[in-house]
Amino acid sequence: MDIFILNLPLKNDWFTYRHAPIRFNRRTRQVHVFYTPRFGGPRSYDWDALTAQVLETGRGKVTYYVLTMTAADPSGRYYYDRFEVGNQLLHREEGIRWWEYIRRFMEEGPDSVPDPDWTLSERLSLRESFVRWFALHELRRERALGLNVRPAIARIILISPFLALFSIGHFISMLTSRHVRWPQEIRQACGEE
DSSP states (O other), rough: OOOHHHHHHHHHHHHSSSSOOOEEEETTEEEEOOOOOOGGOOOEEEEEEEEEEEEOOOOOOEEEEEEEEEETTTSSSSSSEEHHHHESSSSSHHHHHHHHHHHHHHOOOGGGGGOSOOOOOOOOOHHHHHHHHTTTTHHHHHHTTTOOHHHHHHHHHHHHHHHHHHHHHHHHHHHHHHHOOOOOOOOOOOOOO
């Protein structure tokens, strides 16, 4: 039993890939989603075959929202795949804003959207893991929107010992996992050498 419990984080979070990125290629109107070889490797979708939804997840008092994209066949009658974009969100409006940002980038170009307020760092540091698990980017964004973040700060303080453990586990996961390497044809389609 102990080996089984230890094997779960090792198999799913450690010794795998650091991130599950998505590439939005405006020039070819393709969306490339990275999956591990265990799940068939990267998949590519036509932009025009995708629809987006902000789905509600969670149970009880805790509700989260996830921006989800669904791929359909050319007739639009049969859906054959679905993937999540980004992390869980606290407010449905965040998912709508995130979708609008992506849509405008793909439809109107990079000049139609502002630079993101933060980007995913490839730097391996314990600080980055703590920032992620203590939701500091999200708190800053919510404060900028004029939302009351005091209850969230109180909850973070209350569960901070657990968040510290998750942060350390996340850091170990990043240390033991590989950087994503896209296949040559996707790198070339996205303008990489």
